[in-house]
Amino acid sequence: MLRCSGSIAAFVLALCASAVHAQGQLNLICSVPIPWCEAIAAQFTKDTGIKVGMTQKGSGESMAQVSAEKANPKYDVWYAGTGDPHLQAAELGLIDEYKSSMLPQLHDWAVKQAEQSKYHTVGIYTGALGIGYNPELLAKKNLAPPKCWADLANPIYKDEVQMANPNASGTAYSTIATFVQIFGEDKAFELLKGMHRNTNNYPRAGAGAIRAVARGETSIGVTFLHDGLTEIANGFPVKIVVPCEGTGYEVGSMSIIKGARNLDNARKFYDWALTPAAQKIGGDLKNFQTPSNKSTPIPPGALKMTDIELIPYDFARYGGAAERKRILEKWDREVGALPR
Numbered sequence: 001m002l003r004c005s006g007s008i009a010a011f012v013l014a015l016c017a018s019a020v021h022a023q024g025q026l027n028l029i030c031s032v033p034i035p036w037c038e039a040i041a042a043q044f045t046k047d048t049g050i051k052v053g054m055t056q057k058g059s060g061e062s063m064a065q066v067s068a069e070k071a072n073p074k075y076d077v078w079y080a081g082t083g084d085p086h087l088q089a090a091e092l093g094l095i096d097e098y099k100s101s102m103l104p105q106l107h108d109w110a111v112k113q114a115e116q117s118k119y120h121t122v123g124i125y126t127g128a129l130g131i132g133y134n135p136e137l138l139a140k141k142n143l144a145p146p147k148c149w150a151d152l153a154n155p156i157y158k159d160e161v162q163m164a165n166p167n168a169s170g171t172a173y174s175t176i177a178t179f180v181q182i183f184g185e186d187k188a189f190e191l192l193k194g195m196h197r198n199t200n201n202y203p204r205a206g207a208g209a210i211r212a213v214a215r216g217e218t219s220i221g222v223t224f225l226h227d228g229l230t231e232i233a234n235g236f237p238v239k240i241v242v243p244c245e246g247t248g249y250e251v252g253s254m255s256i257i258k259g260a261r262n263l264d265n266a267r268k269f270y271d272w273a274l275t276p277a278a279q280k281i282g283g284d285l286k287n288f289q290t291p292s293n294k295s296t297p298i299p300p301g302a303l304k305m306t307d308i309e310l311i312p313y314d315f316a317r318y319g320g321a322a323e324r325k326r327i328l329e330k331w332d333r334e335v336g337a338l339p340r
Helices: 006-023 034-048 059-068 083-091 108-116 135-140 149-153 170-183 185-198 208-214 225-233 263-273 276-284 321-336
Strands: 025-030 051-056 077-079 122-133 199-201 220-224 239-241 249-257
Touching (some): 025 034, 025 059, 034 051, 034 263, 034 276, 059 083, 059 170, 083 108, 083 170, 083 249, 083 321, 108 122, 108 249, 122 170, 122 208, 122 276, 170 185, 170 249, 170 321, 185 199, 185 321, 208 220, 220 225, 225 239, 249 263, 263 276
Parallel strands (some): 025 051, 025 077
Antiparallel strands (some): 122 220, 122 239, 122 249
């Protein structure tokens, strides 16, 4: 048996401890609300012993960071956020191919997201866009609530509307893409210009607008409907509207960053995050998306996607890098630069 002096033994133990630490780490960029991010990180550590370093950012900002760090990735997994930027990341070679063994357990729309990206991303939940409003504020101002997307450009709502900044928020980009698909591009941008005149702020986070509605900072917000339900569940005065023209939806997605330093652990997290137990965490924290695993219960109080008039959202086109860049540059030039 090899015997070592105390100093050599201590050095070997330090090396071993370092190796264990390297094998037991995962770095996560997370695009759902912070409590949800923290809960999945803590539960994954509890279930696997793998330590998680986590940063929370909106999907647009996450996409920008993943792109900026392409040569030296700091994260292993990008968890959640709207699917369009994940598809763009796949097209740009920023995320890794991984065909999870969990795919047979998922709904068709989640599998389609994986197939469309050539298994570079996968759907973890879905939810529809809509409008949220504060009935108390509207009543004080003697304003009727909006019923349609087109209502948001009505001058009666001057300084009453919020939508997130589409350069930072996947929610806002999905809204613009939805308008283009419903109204055609010219009419969609006229609507966006009218909304701009009514908009008092463009928060960076997708849920920022509905949070402002809930807290009485604005009367009307463009939101994913499940985010509105979260504010209602937390006791805030919010009502939600499925717009009369129909609406778009998201397939919230998950991707492994290309060049991930902890690739094995990234794949473990990816498979784990597609299990019913992991997907139930969001619902337990009053998040109302529809999970992608068929065996995960839909959170009580969540809207049924089959009850909403959904447009045939073109994820292939609007998740494309060139189209996304063109749309955002047009918004910056024709809408964002206008005075209010």
